[in-house]
Amino acid sequence: MSFYPVLPPILLAIVAAVAVVARIASLRQLLSARRRTRTQVWRWAGVTAAVVLLLIAAARPVFGDDLQTTPAGAADGQPNVFLVVDRSPEMGVGDLPDGRTRMDAAREDIAAVVDRYPDARFAVIAFASGPSLEWPLSQDTWSLRSVLAAMEPYGDADVALTNVAAAGNVLRYQLIGARQQFPRANNLVFYVGSGASASEAPQRRFDVAEGSVDGGAVLGYGTTRGAPLPGRPAVRSTLDEPRLRAVAEQLGVPFVQRDGTGDTAAMFGDAGEPPQESGVTASARPTETYWAPAMLAAALLLLELSLTLRDLQRSRTRAVVT
Known part of the structure; x- marks a missing residue:
């Protein structure tokens, strides 16, 4: 055990x-x-x-025991992928092509991340004004897909209190714990958000431990023109690229603007290729x-x-x- x-x-x-x-x-x-x-x-x-x-x-x-480890410790080499997902009301804005919402595009890109690393361990940290660990680090990607497919913006969150770095502390300790448990694995962070342009709250910073992030990307959704929030026509949300670029700099990963229509290859420029399978002779898992x-x-x-x-x-x- x-x-x-x-x-x-x-x-x-x-x-x-x-x-x-x-x-x-x-x-x-x-x-x-x-x-x-x-x-x-x-x-x-x-x-x-x-x-x-x-x-x-x-x-x-x-x-x-994980029987997919014919070479000793092979599973430990699979990456730990942390999905930091903005679920504030601004992700429900439909300013992308064909009237699609930002969350629609984000779900597709997150699914592409899971497809690229099918044997990785995944964790999901959602946030608006505060963080929520919605999926602890696990290799159960089969169950994870259904959770991600149903992910929607928080309907009752106060958009004025959204903080782009609300997940900072949770992510920091999750990265430290993952490094201790799986020292041979890379930690990849994919941050998904729009930059909280409608927020009036002072924005915090990500303060991750040095060397705890090995790759990933900050994926930005929305347009500079923006659109009103659903049900709140007086509040207009736009893509806040400077805030997202600041998050990317704090995490040490690139910023990639997404609209749900482009090639996903740009999302993985800093994450490297997934580990290759090596001589697996059985498929049972813990x-x-x-x-x-x-x-x-x-x-x-x-x-x-x-x-x-x-x-x-x-x-x-x-x-x-x-």
Whole structure:
């Protein structure tokens, strides 16, 4: 069994330590109560078990060996590809040829990246005003494709708060963790966005560790003429090329303007050729098991939530009666 945590090991250890301290404090409070019931003790145990299960799921236990490694460590040489995707409302603007939206073109280019590196490990970090790790680093590209195909801009995000570097901290720690787990693999970063021209927020910078990015590109979508945001005709969004070029400089990768109609070869000028297959004699892959403890934890937490709502309803009923 191997572990591929969704967070850097040190950060996950800190989260685990905080969770343990919180549960011990809760237990001491329960034991010091004058009146406690067996049900309260069982509920404490259930929530504690859910926390432990969530920590196990975050550690991503994997069973089995990757048999696509006839030469020792061949799979470790496959790149780690990080897709940093702008999901702000500006990506829903339809200013590309044939009235296509920026997200339409972005989805096609992202699919081209997955096609180019079919055996790579992929991670997806989405952002608008803040980041979201929507797909932890994994070789499960079959499931990833359906997630990417359904990706749309956030409908309720405040366009004035969009930050081009909102994913900076998450990307930094994901790159560090990937380098520690797969030291022989290149880290490729493909940033997909329009530059947040309608944002009024101060823009942050990407601060990645030196040498942690080995290639990739910043892909820019939109036109200098722009178009109004869907449902907000008073707000016009344009391609902010200077901001995107600044992001490219911070990441150490080239900027490539895209409209969904050109050849995708320009996207990979700095990423190099994908590793060649070498003498694979079997195709079995490790079995991801994080979903099992995650589902058990969800069931325990739902049970605790239902009991809490029941207690709240009873307390309200007593208050009305008295």
